[in-house]
Amino acid sequence: MVDNKKIKLPQHLQLDSVSPATRLLEKRRAMYEVQKAFEDQKEEFQKKEERFKMREAELREKDILIQDHLIKFSTFLQQHEMRRKKDMELAQQERERIKEKEEDIERGKIALESLTAKADKIERKVKAMKKFEMFLERVKENNPDEFQELHDILSRYQTLKASNERLQENQRKFTEEVDMLNKQIAIYTKDMNTEKMTLNNKIATKQQRLEKIEDQKGRLMAESEENTSKKMKKTTEHGQILMTIDNLYQKCIKRRDMIISMKEIMEREPPKNFDDMQLSGENALAQLGIIKQCLENFIRLKRALDEKPNIKEEKQRKRENNEIV
Incomplete structure (x- = not known):
């Protein structure tokens, strides 16, 4: 593997006296060396890659074999498990x-027991019924005319x-019917007693209401008589006043001569009787107006008459005193 560090040149080439062409050639040489090292390394990598691919293929084949196994x-285990479950x-x-x-x-x-x-x-029952x-059999023998066989006795x-x-x-049905009738009679009697009590209560209530109504009627009649008496009294008083x-x-x-005007009462129709209270009252008011006029005129006349004796006495006194009258 090529070192990535800077390649050191020989001492005689590191001098400043080296020409640029020489330095260029040296750099090209170094580049060729690096390129060659890279090519060698690449070739080595390709060989390793081919070996790895071959190894991978072998491993894949082995893996396929292992998966197949x-x-x-x-499958064997499943079949074995299925056989085991079935067994x-x-x-x-x-x-x-x-x-x-x-x-x-x-x-x-x-069941056998x-x-x-x-x-x-x-068996015991047969032995017990043997007698x-x-x-x-004895009954049949004693009554040959009525029973010919044991079956006849059993049929009878x-x-x-x-x-x-x-x-x-x-008898049971009749007893049930009698019991039912007795129950119905008891229920009917109870209902009748209840209805009787209800009717008695209603009668008592009605009687109380009747007594209250009678009392109320008596009070109303007494009030009516009292009102009638008061009304008659008022009517009598009203008639007396009228x-x-x-x-x-x-x-x-x-x-x-004592009345100034009778126009109001002359235009009014006098009532025929005192039953019409309103008309009688209005007529009485009109009459009171006339009476008022008479009284007022009478009072004025009385005052005038009371003043005349005083005038005569004054004249007599003046004559006695020889005064000019």
Whole structure:
């Protein structure tokens, strides 16, 4: 490998006395040396690269072989695992079948024991009912006209049993119907009592309302009578006042000289009776106006009359004193 440091020239070429052409030649020589070293190094690199490529190809072939071996080994392992799983599944299935068979055997044993017990029970029952068969045989022998075979006795028993069951069922239905009717009667009685109590409460409420209405009616009638009495009293007082005003008015109109104007009352139509309070009141006001005129004129006249005696006395006094009248 060429050193990158500056190439040292010989001592005789480093002198300042060396010509430029010589220095140029020396530099070219150094450049050629560097170029040659570079070419040598490049050639060496190419050789190494070829060796590396060959090595890489060998490694690639080995890698491909290894991968092929790995694939084959993996396939072998997968097949082995599949066979192992399949064998395990078969073993599990076989164990389950064995377990099922054992359970079937146990169930068979239990069923056998049950059937054996049932057979023993039936055998005991047959032995126990043997005496009934003997009894039925004696009944048949004692009643040959009614029962020819044991089947006839059993048929009669079944008929009587069915009749008894029907009678019991009818009795049960009748009992249920009676109970239902009793419940309905109880409910109806309860409803009637409730309705009766409700009606009694309503009657009591209505009676209380009636009593309140009667009391209110009595109060209203008393108030009405009182109002009627007050109204009659007021009407009587009003009539008396109107009659008094009318009497005064009649006395006043006899002295027409005391009345200044009767135009207002002459234009008004006099009421026919005192029932029309408004018209009677207006007429009374008009009459009071006339009465007022009479009273005012009467007062003025009285004052004038009261002043005349004083004038006579003054004249008499002057005559007595010989004064000019």
